[in-house]
Amino acid sequence: QVQLVESGGGLGQAGGSLRLSCTSSGRTYHMGWFRQAPGKEREFVAAISWRSERTLYADSVKGRFTISRDNAKNTMWLQMNSLKPEDTAVYYCAADRALGLIVNTKPNKYDYWGQGTQVTVSS
Numbered sequence: 001q002v003q004l005v006e007s008g009g010g011l012g013q014a015g016g017s018l019r020l021s022c023t024s025s026g027r028t029y030h031m032g033w034f035r036q037a038p039g040k041e042r043e044f045v046a047a048i049s050w051r052s053e054r055t056l057y058a059d060s061v062k063g064r065f066t067i068s069r070d071n072a073k074n075t076m077w078l079q080m081n082s083l084k085p086e087d088t089a090v091y092y093c094a095a096d097r098a099l100g101l102i103v104n105t106k107p108n109k110y111d112y113w114g115q116g117t118q119v120t121v122s123s
Contacts, residue, residue: 035092
């Protein structure tokens, strides 16, 4: 069983930046970031294929957030720039346990999840 651990959350200011990390205890394939604000459903933020040749972003973060990974370090990152108060949420990383053809944007398609890290953006 692979474990995912997020870090790097905290308090940011509108217009500022934060960088989230997700470290896995073993090999994972396609990976993604999701977020969940209070009273809302978990939503897709970004995803990256196993060899980083493909990245996907939600429209709400496109141009502001960048997803990346280093398989040698079993680590994925989410660089968040130009933060907005509406980015406030618990951020989760997720991973596939097998290599598939599709880089998924739906949370129910991922096998492993981290515990989440809180990101709060003040105006």
